Amino acid sequence: MRQITIEIDDETAKNLDKLAELCTQAQEKSEGFTSHGKITVPSLLAMLAEDAGMVISRPGSWEGSNMATVLRSHGYEF
Numbered sequence: 001m002r003q004i005t006i007e008i009d010d011e012t013a014k015n016l017d018k019l020a021e022l023c024t025q026a027q028e029k030s031e032g033f034t035s036h037g038k039i040t041v042p043s044l045l046a047m048l049a050e051d052a053g054m055v056i057s058r059p060g061s062w063e064g065s066n067m068a069t070v071l072r073s074h075g076y077e078f
Helices: 010-029 041-057 062-073
Strands: none
Touching: 010 041, 041 062
16 A cells, blocks of 8 residues: 655645535445445545546446546646
Protein backbone atom coordinates (compact mmCIF):
# COMPACT_ATOMS: atom_id res chain seq x y z
CA MET A 1 0.00 0.00 0.00
CA ARG A 2 1.23 3.48 -0.84
CA GLN A 3 0.67 6.65 1.17
CA ILE A 4 0.36 10.02 -0.55
CA THR A 5 0.38 13.32 1.32
CA ILE A 6 -1.18 16.46 -0.14
CA GLU A 7 -1.49 20.05 0.97
CA ILE A 8 -4.78 21.91 0.56
CA ASP A 9 -5.91 25.36 1.60
CA ASP A 10 -8.05 25.89 4.69
CA GLU A 11 -11.22 26.64 2.70
CA THR A 12 -10.91 23.40 0.73
CA ALA A 13 -10.33 21.47 3.97
CA LYS A 14 -13.42 23.06 5.50
CA ASN A 15 -15.47 22.18 2.42
CA LEU A 16 -14.23 18.58 2.49
CA ASP A 17 -15.13 18.30 6.18
CA LYS A 18 -18.66 19.47 5.36
CA LEU A 19 -18.94 17.13 2.36
CA ALA A 20 -17.82 14.15 4.45
CA GLU A 21 -20.41 15.08 7.07
CA LEU A 22 -23.16 15.32 4.43
CA CYS A 23 -22.13 12.00 2.87
CA THR A 24 -22.26 10.32 6.28
CA GLN A 25 -25.71 11.79 6.92
CA ALA A 26 -26.86 10.46 3.55
CA GLN A 27 -25.43 7.05 4.40
CA GLU A 28 -27.38 7.02 7.67
CA LYS A 29 -30.61 8.05 5.91
CA SER A 30 -30.15 5.34 3.30
CA GLU A 31 -30.03 2.72 6.04
CA GLY A 32 -26.47 1.83 5.15
CA PHE A 33 -26.99 1.44 1.41
CA THR A 34 -23.87 3.24 0.22
CA SER A 35 -20.73 1.89 -1.39
CA HIS A 36 -18.25 3.00 1.29
CA GLY A 37 -20.28 3.48 4.46
CA LYS A 38 -19.61 6.42 6.73
CA ILE A 39 -17.21 8.85 5.09
CA THR A 40 -14.28 10.73 6.57
CA VAL A 41 -12.13 13.13 4.59
CA PRO A 42 -9.36 10.51 4.19
CA SER A 43 -11.84 7.83 3.11
CA LEU A 44 -13.54 10.29 0.72
CA LEU A 45 -10.23 11.13 -0.93
CA ALA A 46 -9.25 7.44 -1.08
CA MET A 47 -12.59 6.63 -2.75
CA LEU A 48 -12.06 9.40 -5.31
CA ALA A 49 -8.51 8.18 -5.97
CA GLU A 50 -9.85 4.65 -6.56
CA ASP A 51 -12.42 6.03 -9.00
CA ALA A 52 -9.75 8.10 -10.78
CA GLY A 53 -7.63 4.97 -11.14
CA MET A 54 -10.56 3.27 -12.84
CA VAL A 55 -10.12 5.69 -15.75
CA ILE A 56 -7.27 3.31 -16.63
CA SER A 57 -8.28 -0.01 -15.07
CA ARG A 58 -12.02 0.04 -15.87
CA PRO A 59 -12.66 2.85 -18.38
CA GLY A 60 -16.16 1.61 -19.22
CA SER A 61 -17.36 1.52 -15.62
CA TRP A 62 -19.54 4.34 -14.34
CA GLU A 63 -16.76 5.32 -11.92
CA GLY A 64 -14.04 5.38 -14.57
CA SER A 65 -16.12 7.05 -17.26
CA ASN A 66 -17.45 9.74 -14.90
CA MET A 67 -13.96 10.51 -13.58
CA ALA A 68 -12.73 10.72 -17.17
CA THR A 69 -15.46 13.30 -17.80
CA VAL A 70 -14.30 15.32 -14.78
CA LEU A 71 -10.70 15.22 -16.00
CA ARG A 72 -11.73 16.19 -19.53
CA SER A 73 -13.72 19.10 -18.06
CA HIS A 74 -10.43 20.29 -16.57
CA GLY A 75 -8.80 20.09 -20.00
CA TYR A 76 -7.00 16.75 -19.68
CA GLU A 77 -7.24 14.54 -22.76
CA PHE A 78 -5.89 11.02 -22.81
